Amino acid sequence: MNKLIIPIVVIIVIAAGIGGYFIFQKPLFPDNQPIPKESVVYPQKFHVEGNKIVDELGKEVVFRGLDMVTTTYLLKMKQKGRGLVAWNDDIFRQMSAWGSKITRIQIPPEEWKEDRANAIKLINQTIEWSKKYNMYIYLEYDIAGFPPTLNYDKESKSATKQDFIGFWDEISKKYKDEKTVAFYEIMNEPTYSS
DSSP: OHHHHHHHHHHHHHHHHHHHHHHHSOOSOGGGSOOOGGGOOOSOOOEEETTEEEOTTSOBOOOOEEEEOOHHHHHHHHHTTOOOOOSSHHHHHHHHHTTOOEEEEEEOHHHHHHOHHHHHHHHHHHHHHHHHTTOEEEEEEOOEEOTTTOBSSSSOBSOOHHHHHHHHHHHHHHTTTOTTEEEEESOSEEOOOO
16 A cells, blocks of 8 residues: 555646646747737837838737728618618727737728728728727728739729729828838739639
8 A cells, every 4th residue: 555655646746746837837828918008019110021020129020900891881881771880989999808909991992983082081080990999900902803904704803903003002102101001901812814
């Protein structure tokens, strides 16, 4: 019986040591832990170094956030009484509460052509709400197609080259100094020629 007590005590001590190690250690995945607000500088510009996004001090940044449907689509659905979530301050407050630091704003060419003034108004409002909650946005021109022709297939054209160049010329000039607009997604779904 005494021969069994020593191995049992050794196993208990080892198990307690391993358990204590995991309980009192730093989190295994520190990137998933909230960053203290005082260590975050907002807003700032970002750039790419190699395959990393880095801040103004050269520190790697990983963005976690949400994708939104198009701003004008949300507004139209609200006007039609379809019951979808309205585009408002509350969405951004909730996204911030979930820990989101960035959101993608999709702008389809049809909506841009139909009502550019309203699209710009909604982008500007989105920037204000993002600033209020220390979030960034990236703007996406929501087209799919073969980049040289912008054709998705032989029958469809979501935008012409002139539309594409005109959109980015206007947007890039308008928001070039706006740090809240962290990124641009030039083309949503580039494809091979059909």
